[in-house]
Amino acid sequence: MGRHFLQIPGPTNCPDEVLRAISAPTIDHRGPTFAALGTRVLEKIKPVFGTTNPVVIYPASGTGAWEAALVNTLSPGDKVLCFETGHFATLWQSMALELGLEVEMVAGDWRHGVDTDAVAAHLGADTAHEIKAVCAVHNETSTGVTSRIGDVRAAMDSVDHPALLLVDTISSLGSIDYRHDEWKVDVTVAGSQKGLMLPPGLSFNAVSDKALEAHRTAGMKRSFWDWTPILAANEKGMWPYTPATNLLYGLEVALDMLADEGLENVFARHQRWARATRAAVEAWGLEILCLDEREHSGVLTAVVMPEGHDADALRALILERFDMSLGAGLTRLAGRVFRIGHLGHFEDLSLVGTLGGVEMGLGLAGVPFTPGGVQAALAVLQED
Amino acid sequence: MGRHFLQIPGPTNCPDEVLRAISAPTIDHRGPTFAALGTRVLEKIKPVFGTTNPVVIYPASGTGAWEAALVNTLSPGDKVLCFETGHFATLWQSMALELGLEVEMVAGDWRHGVDTDAVAAHLGADTAHEIKAVCAVHNETSTGVTSRIGDVRAAMDSVDHPALLLVDTISSLGSIDYRHDEWKVDVTVAGSQKGLMLPPGLSFNAVSDKALEAHRTAGMKRSFWDWTPILAANEKGMWPYTPATNLLYGLEVALDMLADEGLENVFARHQRWARATRAAVEAWGLEILCLDEREHSGVLTAVVMPEGHDADALRALILERFDMSLGAGLTRLAGRVFRIGHLGHFEDLSLVGTLGGVEMGLGLAGVPFTPGGVQAALAVLQED
Amino acid sequence: MGRHFLQIPGPTNCPDEVLRAISAPTIDHRGPTFAALGTRVLEKIKPVFGTTNPVVIYPASGTGAWEAALVNTLSPGDKVLCFETGHFATLWQSMALELGLEVEMVAGDWRHGVDTDAVAAHLGADTAHEIKAVCAVHNETSTGVTSRIGDVRAAMDSVDHPALLLVDTISSLGSIDYRHDEWKVDVTVAGSQKGLMLPPGLSFNAVSDKALEAHRTAGMKRSFWDWTPILAANEKGMWPYTPATNLLYGLEVALDMLADEGLENVFARHQRWARATRAAVEAWGLEILCLDEREHSGVLTAVVMPEGHDADALRALILERFDMSLGAGLTRLAGRVFRIGHLGHFEDLSLVGTLGGVEMGLGLAGVPFTPGGVQAALAVLQED
Amino acid sequence: MGRHFLQIPGPTNCPDEVLRAISAPTIDHRGPTFAALGTRVLEKIKPVFGTTNPVVIYPASGTGAWEAALVNTLSPGDKVLCFETGHFATLWQSMALELGLEVEMVAGDWRHGVDTDAVAAHLGADTAHEIKAVCAVHNETSTGVTSRIGDVRAAMDSVDHPALLLVDTISSLGSIDYRHDEWKVDVTVAGSQKGLMLPPGLSFNAVSDKALEAHRTAGMKRSFWDWTPILAANEKGMWPYTPATNLLYGLEVALDMLADEGLENVFARHQRWARATRAAVEAWGLEILCLDEREHSGVLTAVVMPEGHDADALRALILERFDMSLGAGLTRLAGRVFRIGHLGHFEDLSLVGTLGGVEMGLGLAGVPFTPGGVQAALAVLQED
Incomplete structure (x- = not known):
């Protein structure tokens, strides 16, 4: 009672308006009404990431979007630099290993964010540029610690290292200040069920131009997560396979609420x-x-x-x-x-x-x- | 936000389950599915009133059910005894006057419930039995004072007065202990939007046998509020005119929740x-x-x-x-x-x-x- | 299945949008958000009746609005002219009798609308102007016959009779062309559950200036149905008692849909x-x-x-x-x-x-x- | 209008009951209420597949479940036998190629189902057992042709070939007779948005014991789609990452409706x-x-x-x-x-x-x- x-x-409490929106009848994902919806949400989602670049929306929950970030930008055996900021940071490490990447893990006490000195030190030592990506969790949901991604970027720049910057914002996006473009993040990973105030079931990759360039030569196998056909279909507000239509209804409502506020x-x-x-x-x-x-x-x-x-x-x-x-x-x-x-x-x-x-x-x-x-x-x- | x-x-906060229930498609109020629903809610509503007698359900908000209580049991010029326990008690006084009844009002300070000594005094003085009904508000929504209806009944019995006892439970039913049968209340007036956890739009008259007997000779004009055709149609789970179908969906859910608890x-x-x-x-x-x-x-x-x-x-x-x-x-x-x-x-x-x-x-x-x-x-x- | x-x-099929709207949480009917809603629906409802005059909205189903039309404009014993166009026309006759009016009924075969010649004949014969109101059903739901109200008005005018014109549009409003002002209808009676595409539970009286004038001296007893306190509260978008808030949410959506189309x-x-x-x-x-x-x-x-x-x-x-x-x-x-x-x-x-x-x-x-x-x-x- | x-x-029309169910508030996917829900749907889903074996439920749309079927059972460079029965059959071919498998494609005219003679011929010729899986589409959504999977199985058995049988039932499950266990299918792929009468966003792998055994040695890289941690978490009615809770609410309603019918x-x-x-x-x-x-x-x-x-x-x-x-x-x-x-x-x-x-x-x-x-x-x- x-x-x-x-x-x-x-997952967080969803506004009644969002829950009612997702209960609207499903429509034809190949028809003009859907195309208009798709076009709108793909545009309205961008400011939440602080980007003017494309955002890929997956009909899958957040963990999938991390897999997408890795398989779209890296090649088998590539090395990634990870930071043990908490439980979710270690999960991404496990995922990278399962997918056949090599992981350089910076140990941590689960009470601090990414150590920016360690970023500079590890990348500075990597003169051969074997590290292809830095993987950070913006807000560690397991610890309540928010890493300072702008400072991570500064540390990377300080040693002039070309690694990609991949950031998990699953529990921060739409709640904590975040700037994909300004911080030159290459792939931002997010999900629907936190600050976006939706049920779980959608996830996101905001992608930089540099990420798209890496994507062209990235050798990891991918099909469902592949950005290329999605970005192509997105041109017309559509997806190459069936999108999660009803959650997209709710997404538009939630994005409008965030923009209004x-x-x-x-x-x-x-x-x-x-x-x-x-x-x-x-x-x-x-x-x-x-x-x-x-x-x-x-x-x-x-x-x-x-x-x-x-x-x-x-x-x-x-x-x-x-x-x-x-x-x-x-x-x-x-x-x-x-x-x-x-x-x-x-x-x-x-x-x-x-x-x-x-x-x-x-x-x-x-x-x-x-x-x-x-x-x-x-x-x-x-x-x- | x-x-x-x-x-x-x-009106109170409604459970999500109730709100979802009232959003189901409206059905034919003359068909078998509706008849089954009607029969169920007419039965399930009774324990909430503490009665085994019929409960009339109106497709109208609570004020209407007070009008119904009066026009179904009284005749023009009849005298009713009211108690100034607060704003809503005075509203019923106004209504009785508008409908052509005579009102004997016992003044009050809006900080106490019905004065049971006054009940006995006024009824005891009415040896001619000119007072046809005692009108009480169980819970005065305007003051937060709950009258002791069992004691009111005892006071009435102490002077052996035959007046009907009409009680407003709009803000108490389903929240505060109430016993229509045990307290020998003749008409209990209630609404959907408080303890029943529904939006406003339904109201109720629980009726005693004595009230039904008074009804047969009551001379006030009535049509929409008339118990007779409603009770007749209720035999088959129906109403003589269009009921508020969607609120009845919610009513069943709410009654089940109360019974479960x-x-x-x-x-x-x-x-x-x-x-x-x-x-x-x-x-x-x-x-x-x-x-x-x-x-x-x-x-x-x-x-x-x-x-x-x-x-x-x-x-x-x-x-x-x-x-x-x-x-x-x-x-x-x-x-x-x-x-x-x-x-x-x-x-x-x-x-x-x-x-x-x-x-x-x-x-x-x-x-x-x-x-x-x-x-x-x-x-x-x-x-x- | x-x-x-x-x-x-x-009742008719309701749009999903309307059903979802009525499932929104109930709000304070005395607060500013409700007042704004009330003001909007009271304005948006007018064009559907073809009027610029006030429309009274009741938290009650349609039959109640017919009772309201009668008790607000007539006095006990007044004579009304009715036409036996079908089942619902005879119901209004019964209601008028129950409420203490006198009824002059023009017989019919249930296959035609109001006989405009009979209108002129009966009113023309009533040189004493004992007939205070003509009661017509615009669309007889029981027969599928639509009376020509404009012609009824013309017939009334042809004999220069001052009777009020009361019209039931319960099954026509929002579906069949109707013109309260142009046809000089005095009270138009309507309900929510037909052309307005809502569940049952709201009903309406559109009122002419002449009806409001008759109201001032009408002697029938009334309280719940009384226009005066409602129209006064409506000035601020409110009601003198609890309105059917959730159905008003749906009403606004439905009115917007009709206006858009x-x-x-x-x-x-x-x-x-x-x-x-x-x-x-x-x-x-x-x-x-x-x-x-x-x-x-x-x-x-x-x-x-x-x-x-x-x-x-x-x-x-x-x-x-x-x-x-x-x-x-x-x-x-x-x-x-x-x-x-x-x-x-x-x-x-x-x-x-x-x-x-x-x-x-x-x-x-x-x-x-x-x-x-x-x-x-x-x-x-x-x-x- | x-x-x-x-x-x-x-996607198909969803029952109102399902749409209302998915609009219930999201709950804690680590709590006891969710665990009970998860346990129920994991059990109730089995008969729809005609299996008593586990069914993996993904918070992802149907295409993902095909990827899951491949990466969980095969190794890089494995050969699969495909049949060009229509558009979706060719999509699975493309996916297999993208994921690094070798595809033997049997041409078709898009007007017939899987050619069972060709099944026997190709497998019979494959004496080295290089073909590791036969991939068939049960109901070709692009052509309206339903392949006879029981006959495909018979053809496989006729040449005693050990290949796995992977079947796409995305548009047939819950609508057309299907028997995972009886036909000895190894992985059945399905989605929520067709016969299961849900919005898109859930997908399924029903898995045979033989598939689970293949899974243990399958060399393809996988993380999000990996059956092992999911099946482990499913023991307690949970998932290793955030499930699509609200769609699971709807799934239970839909499964109950199918079972009732x-x-x-x-x-x-x-x-x-x-x-x-x-x-x-x-x-x-x-x-x-x-x-x-x-x-x-x-x-x-x-x-x-x-x-x-x-x-x-x-x-x-x-x-x-x-x-x-x-x-x-x-x-x-x-x-x-x-x-x-x-x-x-x-x-x-x-x-x-x-x-x-x-x-x-x-x-x-x-x-x-x-x-x-x-x-x-x-x-x-x-x-x-």
């Missing part, structure tokens, strides 16, 4: 929620996983459990008692952190409710903490 | 939210309008503004800043109270958000109050 | 379907109930069954076998006619399917007829 | 529509593309245009004039055939409307034909 609080860091305002709204959440966590006397003030995520906050207390037991209690889903700690953080999502279609008062649920849960679970987190969050939300 | 917080005391649990849930809300108001140092501990409403809490502060300005600020609708003070309470709805499809965490929005609004509006109301509510919700 | 064919003459086109579309349907019926060698070429309805066609064959058995067979609902013959036409609805959100190809279902049903039921009706309809639809 | 007739051979009935229904459609085409004097009586498709009928007449001009006219989408002739059939889809959520009367639209279109386009096709279809639908 009552509305579920979906406060994982994605203004991306600046969207980003500011998420930062404000993040500040309020951190104020609550600090008032509780709990530790935030992210250690660098410049890297706090706008879309989620990962909270470290006091020693001897199980984050998953807390989450289960909160789900049972207050019908709220929080994010789990993943792999090496399992049981040690819980994650509060504050992104997508969300609002101040639901954040208050979310933090209230956490605070009551902490109390009921017998976790040592200082009450007053919600009150601290109210102060931020009221004044800010 | 974000979900609106609809915290007026009705169990009405006892539904009532307890609302009382718990009311306790938490009062804890917040008391922590703020503000005054609750309802003055009798036995009469606090489970579905809304009316809060008195400190002298010199305008409740409507506060509500406007909260709407503008936090996108939450609160109930206004009505007529003689205009500007002096605001009302927090906590009924319908609702949940602990949204109550926390609601109270957080009020607390921040009080701060921003410069109303003198003590912070900490949300924290007090958390304590109630956590322990209770 | 499959989509039901709802080919009764109302253009009412001229809407009317022409229905006439064309009616012509195709009549071509089919004629090809089958069956009789059309309507006997006057000037009065064929654009929204439904009533077909007379050959002697010895039961229309209801045919309808049951078609429902069972082809999942299509057709309209029954009502009261004195029961079993003798069936009615094919071709109104609302509808299209050529579904009309072809509808007629195909009837043709197959006739064959399976053993009704004597000539095959080829669908083929005849195709010819009309193709050429026209 | 009016409902669009979507009569392409997929009974697959036998579903198949019979489609065959009956196909017979009625062919009766119409024959009455028109037009040619059906499929030349083998045993291979007529139950889900679509491809019609050959008379010489000198352009099928695309006809389709454009029908879309413009009657708002119906028909399937185009693809690649070598472009302009020469049009395809009538009669699958998914469909019904007799809409088939009549569909054929009526084609017949009127033929007339308006000046195509030489004999009227009476609709009438011929009525005879089939009435008697059958």
Whole structure:
């Protein structure tokens, strides 16, 4: 009874308008009405990436778009430089290995973003230019740490290395400031189910001219993910195979909502929620996983459990008692952190409710903490 | 951007399941599929009223069902006994006068429920039995005071007066314990848009055998509201004119949800939210309008503004800043109270958000109050 | 399995867009967002009636709006002139009698519209002006006959009689050409569930200045239906009691669709379907109930069954076998006619399917007829 | 205005119940409610394939599932045997080549299914067992020809060849009789947007034990499509990455509908529509593309245009004039055939409307034909 609080860091709460839009009857994906829709969304999606270049839209969930980024730009045995910023960064490493690439992995503590000094050091040492791509996760959904991609680009430029820059923005796009063109990102990977406020099922590759050039000679095998036939069909607002029509209906609604609000305002709204959440966590006397003030995520906050207390037991209690889903700690953080999502279609008062649920849960679970987190969050939300 | 917080005391938030149900295609209201639906909802609605007698369902909003209660049971010039428990009680008085009835009105201070001593006194004095009906509002939506209908019935019985008992449960049905049969209510008036968690557009008359007997000789003119053809058509699950088919789809879903949860649990849930809300108001140092501990409403809490502060300005600020609708003070309470709805499809965490929005609004509006109301509510919700 | 064919003459098929619109969350009917919605629909509804005067919108189904027309303009014992054009005309007679009016009924054969000569004769004979209102049904849903209201008005004017003209357009509004102002209609009664392509639950009174003047002195008792408080609240886009918010969402969508198409086109579309349907019926060698070429309805066609064959058995067979609902013959036409609805959100190809279902049903039921009706309809639809 | 007739051979018309289901709020794909949903759909999907083995569900459209079938079972340079039965068969050939496989293609005329003699001949000649897989399209969406997969299996067995049998059922599953286990198919490829009556966005691999064994040693690179982690996560009703939650809601509804109707009935229904459609085409004097009586498709009928007449001009006219989408002739059939889809959520009367639209279109386009096709279809639908 009552509305579920979906406060994982994605999939996020979808606006009613989006959910109603995706329930419209499916249309002929070869007809003129679809072509007009396709043309509109392919254009409206660009500003969200901060690009004027093409954005490829896949009828597949986000993980597929990472595979697409790799198979479209690289050749078997190519080396990529990865950074162990968290769970999802390691997943991309696994994927690259499975697909036959070589991975140079920079170790990390899962509490910081991409180490830009390491970027410069590794690329600077690679005088033979064996590293063909740098793979970074913009916002690590598993840790609540946002890497500074502009600084990654600067580090790459500082050593004048020609590697491609591939960036995962699955949990940041449409929520945290991001600039595909300005930061000279080559492939930006994204999904529908976070800041774009849609159900899962669409994913994206924004591609630079340099990426398109690499694509021409990239030797990895590909068919479904191949940019070339998609970009060709996109010229007429279509796809070479059946697109996910109903999600595209919702995408247009979501893009219109973001444009109406203004991306600046969207980003500011998420930062404000993040500040309020951190104020609550600090008032509780709990530790935030992210250690660098410049890297706090706008879309989620990962909270470290006091020693001897199980984050998953807390989450289960909160789900049972207050019908709220929080994010789990993943792999090496399992049981040690819980994650509060504050992104997508969300609002101040639901954040208050979310933090209230956490605070009551902490109390009921017998976790040592200082009450007053919600009150601290109210102060931020009221004044800010 | 974000979900609106609809915290007026009705219309209430509707479950997604109900909203989706009412968007199903309309069907032939003379066909067998409809007849089966009609038969089901006419049966499933009864326990919510606490009755085994018929419930008439109108394709009209709640005010119409009050008119129906009067025109079906009374004759022109009949006298009815009313109680000034708040705005809606005075509306029924106006309606009775407009329809040509005589009204004996017991004055009240809008901070108490029906005065049961007055019931006994007025009826006891009416030895000629000129009073044909006692009209009471179970839950005064304008004040947050719940009259004790069982005690009203006891008072009527104590003087052995034959008047009908007509009760408005528009804002209480499906949220606050109510017993049409046990309390020997003759006509219970209700609407769809509160505890039944539907959009507005349906209304109800639960009718006792005594009411049906009065109906046979009642002299007021009626056609649309006439029980007789409706009850006849209801035998086959139909209506004598076009029913509000799509709302009936939603009604079945809502009734199933209430039955699944169990009405006892539904009532307890609302009382718990009311306790938490009062804890917040008391922590703020503000005054609750309802003055009798036995009469606090489970579905809304009316809060008195400190002298010199305008409740409507506060509500406007909260709407503008936090996108939450609160109930206004009505007529003689205009500007002096605001009302927090906590009924319908609702949940602990949204109550926390609601109270957080009020607390921040009080701060921003410069109303003198003590912070900490949300924290007090958390304590109630956590322990209770 | 499959989509039901709802080919009764109302409720009609609703556009998906309308159904999705009514499933949006209910909002505060006292807030600014609602006020803006109310103001818009109150304005957008006017052209559909062909009026620049106010239109009262009730949160009640269509029958209620007829009651409203009577109680707002007349006094107890007033005489109204009615015409027995079919089932619904007799229902309004019953209603008038129930409400305490006197009825002068002009008999009819249920195969013609209002007899304009009789209008002139009855009113001409009423030199004392005892007849206070002429009640006509624009489109008789039970017979498929459309009365010529402009000619009714001319007949009234020809004898210079001051009676009000009250017209039921429940099954014609938004489908058949109608002109409230030009024809000097005083109250036009309508409902949501036919040409307006909504589920049932809203009804309408368009009111002339003369009706408003009559209203001021009309002595019938009224409260829920009273125009005065509604028109006053409408000034701000609101209602004096809870409106049927979600249906108003759908109303705006439907009104926008009608305006986008253009009412001229809407009317022409229905006439064309009616012509195709009549071509089919004629090809089958069956009789059309309507006997006057000037009065064929654009929204439904009533077909007379050959002697010895039961229309209801045919309808049951078609429902069972082809999942299509057709309209029954009502009261004195029961079993003798069936009615094919071709109104609302509808299209050529579904009309072809509808007629195909009837043709197959006739064959399976053993009704004597000539095959080829669908083929005849195709010819009309193709050429026209 | 009016409902669009979507009569392409997929995406198909979706039931309202399915569309409403996919508009429910997205839930946590790691939580217990999702796990229960996942477990249910993974079980309910099996009978539709005629299998008791696992079915892998991808959050991707159908083309992806073909890629999955190849990369999960084969190694680079493996040879596959393909049959040029139509456009989609050639697409799978292209895909195999793009992915680095070798293709032995049996030429065809696009008017017949897989040549079972050729199956035996080619495999019989392959004594070295270089052919690792036979790739067949069950129902060629581009031609309306259904290959007899049971006979293909028999031919394979007749020469005792160990190749895997991979079958595309994208446009047949849930509409045409299909038996994964009985026919010893190794991978069955399917999509959501045809007989499963869902929007596009889900696709499927039903896998035999033999396919799973091949999978263990298959050398092609894969990550997103890899069965192993999916099957492991499916044990708990989950997926290794974000599934397309909302489409899974709809899938459950659609599977329940198919089960309620009974697959036998579903198949019979489609065959009956196909017979009625062919009766119409024959009455028109037009040619059906499929030349083998045993291979007529139950889900679509491809019609050959008379010489000198352009099928695309006809389709454009029908879309413009009657708002119906028909399937185009693809690649070598472009302009020469049009395809009538009669699958998914469909019904007799809409088939009549569909054929009526084609017949009127033929007339308006000046195509030489004999009227009476609709009438011929009525005879089939009435008697059958």
